[in-house]
Amino acid sequence: MSDSRVIMDESAIRRALTRIAHEMVEKNKGIQGCVLIGIRTRGIYLAKRVAERILEIEGHPVAVGELDITRYRDDRPHIAESSITTPDEELKLLVKDKRIILFDDVLYTGRTIRAALDALMDCGRPQSIQLAVLVDRGHRELPIRPDYVGKNVPTSRHEQIDVSLQEIDDDDCVTILHPREAEIGR
């Protein structure tokens, strides 16, 4: 059992993604040569939503791709081969010489992003890679820093951040779960 509290509701997520879209256009002086790549699963929907905002802001579309990092993880050595997808030709074409903006829902230790960087490099040689996350909860174990953050959420290691998105969870919200005192250290 744990206590939970909503820290971003639908409108907070919407505003954060709109701000991130503006920051991307500003930082890249437009969106020419940029490709948004979402890490499966929720990163994909975040990338698609920001691409929609960029279309509204800039008046032209930005390419969106999907990245499966399963085979690159350092914490799940015995993944079934059938659950692994190889980088497809489309992704290889998307990455080469482009300014990649990677998307994930939560940034914690940084190990998912480390795996994503390896996966991207296997697809080709991008010009550069930037990182966007909806929530940065701290506790990095690797030297990884996001360029765009929806919300910085100071957390303890015992807590958990859950991101729900309409596309797969039927709801837009970010929740922090606190274990009850008695459960910590069990």
Ligand SMILES: O=P(O)(O)OC[C@H]1O[C@H](OP(=O)(O)OP(=O)(O)O)[C@H](O)[C@@H]1O
């Ligand atoms: O910075 P890290 O310590 O790597 O943590 C962040 C990752 O953890 C979650 O994925 P998870 O591995 O739980 O898989 P899921 O997205 O399939 O739930 C989340 O979606 C991030 O990708």
Ligand SMILES: O=c1cc[nH]c(=O)[nH]1
């Ligand atoms: O709290 C956390 C940590 C890693 N990944 C999540 O989705 N939430």
